Amino acid sequence: MLKSMSSSDDHLVSMIVSSTGKSHLRQIHAVLLRTSLIRSSDVFHHFLSRLALSLVPRDLDYSRRVFSERSNPSVSHCNTMIRAFSVSETPGEGLRLFRSLRRKTFPPANPLSSSFALKCCIKSGDLLGGLQIHGKIFSDGFLSDSLLLTTLMDFYSTCENSAAACKVFDEIPKRDTVSYNVLISCFLRNKRTRDVLFLFDKMMKEVDGCVKPDGVTCLLALQACASLGALDFGKQVHDFIDGNGLGGALNLNNTLVSMYSRCGSMDKAYEVFNRMRERNVVSWTAMISGLAINGFGKEAIEAFEEMLKCGISPEGHTLTGLLSACSHSGLVREGMMFFDRLKSGEFMMKPNLHHYGCIVDLLGRARLLDKAYSLVQSMEVKPDSTIWRTLLGACRVQGNVELGERVISHLIELKAEEAGDYVLLLNTYSSVGNWEKVAELRSLMKEKRIHTKPGWSAMEVQGQVHEFIVDDVSHPRKEEIYKMLAEINQQLKIAGYVAEVASELHNLDSEEEKGHALTYHSEKLAIAFGILMTPPGTTIRVTKNLRTCDDCHNFAKFVSRVYDRVVIVRDRSRFHQFKGGFCSCNDFW
DNA sequence: TTAGGGTTAG
Numbered sequence: 043m044l045k046s047m048s049s050s051d052d053h054l055v056s057m058i059v060s061s062t063g064k065s066h067l068r069q070i071h072a073v074l075l076r077t078s079l080i081r082s083s084d085v086f087h088h089f090l091s092r093l094a095l096s097l098v099p100r101d102l103d104y105s106r107r108v109f110s111e112r113s114n115p116s117v118s119h120c121n122t123m124i125r126a127f128s129v130s131e132t133p134g135e136g137l138r139l140f141r142s143l144r145r146k147t148f149p150p151a152n153p154l155s156s157s158f159a160l161k162c163c164i165k166s167g168d169l170l171g172g173l174q175i176h177g178k179i180f181s182d183g184f185l186s187d188s189l190l191l192t193t194l195m196d197f198y199s200t201c202e203n204s205a206a207a208c209k210v211f212d213e214i215p216k217r218d219t220v221s222y223n224v225l226i227s228c229f230l231r232n233k234r235t236r237d238v239l240f241l242f243d244k245m246m247k248e249v250d251g252c253v254k255p256d257g258v259t260c261l262l263a264l265q266a267c268a269s270l271g272a273l274d275f276g277k278q279v280h281d282f283i284d285g286n287g288l289g290g291a292l293n294l295n296n297t298l299v300s301m302y303s304r305c306g307s308m309d310k311a312y313e314v315f316n317r318m319r320e321r322n323v324v325s326w327t328a329m330i331s332g333l334a335i336n337g338f339g340k341e342a343i344e345a346f347e348e349m350l351k352c353g354i355s356p357e358g359h360t361l362t363g364l365l366s367a368c369s370h371s372g373l374v375r376e377g378m379m380f381f382d383r384l385k386s387g388e389f390m391m392k393p394n395l396h397h398y399g400c401i402v403d404l405l406g407r408a409r410l411l412d413k414a415y416s417l418v419q420s421m422e423v424k425p426d427s428t429i430w431r432t433l434l435g436a437c438r439v440q441g442n443v444e445l446g447e448r449v450i451s452h453l454i455e456l457k458a459e460e461a462g463d464y465v466l467l468l469n470t471y472s473s474v475g476n477w478e479k480v481a482e483l484r485s486l487m488k489e490k491r492i493h494t495k496p497g498w499s500a501m502e503v504q505g506q507v508h509e510f511i512v513d514d515v516s517h518p519r520k521e522e523i524y525k526m527l528a529e530i531n532q533q534l535k536i537a538g539y540v541a542e543v544a545s546e547l548h549n550l551d552s553e554e555e556k557g558h559a560l561t562y563h564s565e566k567l568a569i570a571f572g573i574l575m576t577p578p579g580t581t582i583r584v585t586k587n588l589r590t591c592d593d594c595h596n597f598a599k600f601v602s603r604v605y606d607r608v609v610i611v612r613d614r615s616r617f618h619q620f621k622g623g624f625c626s627c628n629d630f631w
Numbered sequence: 632t633t634a635g636g637g638t639t640a641g
Contacts, residue, residue, distance in 0.1 A: 189635050221635080224636050299639090
């Protein structure tokens with residue numbers, strides 16, 4: 043049919059080209075060349091777009107050749123190619139094309155060219171390239187282009203420069219839901235979780251015109267709540283979802299399951315999960331991982347088996363959740379059985395680093411350190427720093443100095459040693475009373491200028507999130523908090539609590555500071571704040587970014603008994619529920 | 632002629 047068409051049929055030809063499948067594209071190309079129909083800018087545009095953008099997988103070589111054969115490409119032809127490069131493995135080519143386009147006086151580049159070029163910079167991590175484009179936005183006269191500025195924010199977000207992203211946001215003439223979402227995702231990526239909640243609140247109250255949260259906003263806000271353990275705020279987001287007709291979305295329900303379980307509310311997680319009309323592997327994975335961090339190992343295994351019964355195949359993450367559930371609940375036999383099934387290929391995948399990490403953790407907790415070490419040595423994939431770190435953690439718990447030293451030498455070899463690793467080794471030495479080595483390591487840390495990253499704890503009171511760091515003095519009610527902490531310490535002492543000075547050492551320079559900093563670990567500040575701010579009997583919920591130390595764990599146990607409070611601490615690896623002087627983890631973490 | 636944001640983790 044194409045053969046009989048003339049240049050006056052451009053539109054029809056374009057439509058045919060746009061609907062052509064991959065197998066016929068070369069034939070169509072030949073016809074277009076033979077009939078000279080390709081000379082039409084319209085026809086060429088559609089052909090190139092089909093070739094470079096809408097086909098999966100894309101044929102970039104072919105697109106590149108077709109494009110280079112065009113003697114007078116228009117801006118939109120160039121943009122098609124820049125966009126294609128921005129999602130390819132060679133985004134640098136897109137930037138080069140953009141630059142050559144800008145150098146020409148005609149045709150001039152348009153805001154879209156800059157937008158796609160920025161995408162190229164994001165993909166290739168080209169900081170300088172992006173900054174140059176930003177510099178030209180003013181001289182190109184694109185300052186009022188909201189969509190381009192939104193992409194620019196996304197660029198700064200990937201560069202972890204949230205201050206620059208904020209500045210661009212302020213300059214956007216007409217902000218809409220997407221520009222808000224980009225800023226929110228920037229805050230989330232850059233760990234400014236409280237700002238995420240602030241912005242969500244602002245959108246909900248429609249402070250900025252009629253900008254309202256949409257599904258993506260809710261998804262991001264829920265992630266922030268999960269990270270902070272902000273259960274009340276999470277419930278508000280849930281209400282917003284239900285009240286605005288967003289409740290049926292699969293991805294939102296999956297995130298709700300994850301949020302509730304990461305906030306320690308398994309009842310609500312189950313409720314959402316059971317009400318879901320449709321569930322995919324992500325839904326099951328969220329549930330299994332949630333059960334895992336809450337210490338419900340057996341239930342996680344049951345959920346996994348139920349999932350298989352429903353005919354859903356697990357993914358890598360699903361197995362990670364399952365194996366970590368076994369590890370956290372001390373189900374060594376079950377964990378090893380699932381690991382064997384994974385290795386046999388039953389789940390159509392090979393064990394990855396996460397899976398090995400779980401098993402190393404499992405063996406370490408089960409005091410099978412040698413077995414864990416030989417597993418790491420025999421791994422098919424090269425062990426990364428996290429694997430070694432997991433093993434180092436197990437060495438600390440069991441005071442195995444010899445293996446601990448060997449492990450740290452592996453970390454040094456990988457050039458991946460972090461302050462936390464030295465702290466673990468330091469604690470291993472101190473747990474066996476080897477003070478000479480402690481001193482030696484301390485001076486080494488000083489020499490290498492190693493500083494620990496501060497731990498933080500968060501606590502939600504009436505929907506407001508309060509954050510604390512070690513030795514925090516920034517909180518407006520710091521005086522009351524420290525007074526309360528002193529009182530608690532006194533009460534606990536009477537009940538028999540003794541601070542374990544040797545249990546955890548942070549970035550301290552002298553022995554005298556040790557006892558002092560133990561008193562002011564961020565979770566202790568948060569717990570004191572909780573007792574201060576809530577009526578007797580209220581559950582205290584604290585979220586911590588690192589693993590909680592032995593001393594703080596012990597402190598929380600005493601608080602739960604002396605103050606008759608349920609204290610729930612979510613640390614980096616799991617939940618601890620303290621009640622009547624005991625912890626749900628049975629000191630096994 | 633075209634465009635910007637997003638689900639599970641050791």
